[in-house]
Amino acid sequence: xxxxxxxxxxxxxxxxxxxxxxxxxxxxxxxxxxxxxxxxxxxxxxxxxxxxxxxxxxxxxxxxxxxxxxxxxxxxxxxxxxxxxxxxxxxxxxxxxxxxxxxxxxxxxxxxxxxxxxxxxxxxxxxxxxxxxxxxxxxxxxxxxxxxxxxxxxxxxxxxxxxxxxxxxxxxxxxxxxxxx
Ligand SMILES: [Zn+2]
Numbered sequence: 001x002x003x004x005x006x007x008x009x010x011x012x013x014x015x016x017x018x019x020x021x022x023x024x025x026x027x028x029x030x031x032x033x034x035x036x037x038x039x040x041x042x043x044x045x046x047x048x049x050x051x052x053x054x055x056x057x058x059x060x061x062x063x064x065x066x067x068x069x070x071x072x073x074x075x076x077x078x079x080x081x082x083x084x085x086x087x088x089x090x091x092x093x094x095x096x097x098x099x100x101x102x103x104x105x106x107x108x109x110x111x112x113x114x115x116x117x118x119x120x121x122x123x124x125x126x127x128x129x130x131x132x133x134x135x136x137x138x139x140x141x142x143x144x145x146x147x148x149x150x151x152x153x154x155x156x157x158x159x160x161x162x163x164x165x166x167x168x169x170x171x172x173x174x175x176x177x178x179x180x181x
Pocket of ligand 1: 159176
């Protein structure tokens with residue numbers, strides 16, 4: 001087989017195996033045997049073609065750039081210093097839980113590198129998103145759990161004692177607000 005034929009054979013392999021995970025050593029060896037090409041040579045030719053594909057590398061760079069932008073946007077949005085003016089717009093829950101979240105954001109500020117992102121209600125309970133890469137994960141989770149536990153017994157509307165119940169969906173309300181709905 002000439003070099004030209006080996007190249008054509010490698011191109012055909014890539015057409016039949018468009019996904020990286022399909023291009024296993026076994027698949028390449030089987031393809032080389034089928035074309036009566038040296039296995040190492042086939043593998044090298046295929047690798048070279050994958051590396052030099054402009055579409056692939058451009059797309060990889062694009063994905064990486066999008067990912068970097070997302071990471072940077074999250075880092076900029078995160079509140080690290082307990083600044084409640086910045087954290088409050090990200091409380092996507094009822095006013096009855098806001099004081100609980102203010103406490104959480106202040107406690108977050110005491111842990112180096114811990115940034116508050118947002119708070120939501122899910123299945124009636126509190127969900128908090130944050131950025132953290134450090135060795136105090138247990139402390140972080142303890143803060144989140146304390147806030148979640150408080151929300152479970154605080155009316156979502158007015159912060160008076162409430163309980164979790166399911167009507168059409170799960171939520172926490174005081175007696176007054178349960179009957180108001
Ligand atoms: Zn209430």
